Amino acid sequence: MLVGIDIGNTTVEFGFIYSLNRIHTYRLKTDKGKTSDDWLLDISHILSLEGNPEVEACLVSSVVPIVEDRIGEGFLRATGKKPIFVGKDIPVPIKNRYANPEEVGIDRLVNGFAVSVKYGFPAVVVDFGTAITFDVVNERGEYEGGAIFPGIDASISALFSKTAKLPSVNLKGEKKVIGKTTVDSIRSGIYFGYVSLVEGMVERINREAGYGHKIILTGGGGKLISEGLSIPYTYDKYLPMKGLYLVYQAYRKGS
Secondary structure (H helix, E strand, C coil): CEEEEEECCCEEEEEEEEECCEEEEEEEECCCCCCHHHHHHHHHHHHHHCCCCCCCEEEEEECCHHHHHHHHHHHHHHHCCCCEEECCCECCCCCECCCCHHHCCHHHHHHHHHHHHHCCCCEEEEEECCEEEEEEECCCCCEEEEEEEECHHHHHHHHHHHCCCCCCCCCCCCCCCCCCCHHHHHHHHHHHHHHHHHHHHHHHHHHHHCCCCEEEEEECCHHHHHCCCCCCCEECCCHHHHHHHHHHHHHHHHC
């Protein structure tokens, strides 16, 4: 059994990956104030919830260096297994065509590789995290680049912090674009705004590339937004964990 740890700016996801079809995940807040002792306690608790399974290896994808070191130490103390950091200890086996390859977040490369193996290419991965990322895998299976957009929570927070009279709302799926109340209007603007963002960006990517792409969505808000799309898509909740699993399998075959 492989443990995957995806350290993002808002949450840390711990995945217990038994196979591509059997994955259990647990999410914690990305707390930069936690010590390695704090993470040791958290990791030990999560392991007990999962039944203390035998761990073959642990792969880490991280965009938060200060947190990854403490989590890595905590995991080592909890299991005796030293985590393998993707991008540092082992590469993501996908050609990176970014102008400055080191600028690409390792999570974006992992998603691109996962899609190229599991769904084929060309493809666009839309990941709804703290930021919304569009990552393009071209017709040769290479990571081409993409786009970054403010995430849903960031946009909602910005709206209500700058507008004193607007009420706070909880986002949900909408059926009508034209809201009849202020709350409905806000929900419509946010929901259909992001639906249109995905559809519009995919259209522009296809036009710029000169061919169509498979569309795969992942991330917390991806499921909700995907339900309003009028274009073909696949939603894969566990795409980042599958990516870590596939990176590890490729590493084992090459070692």
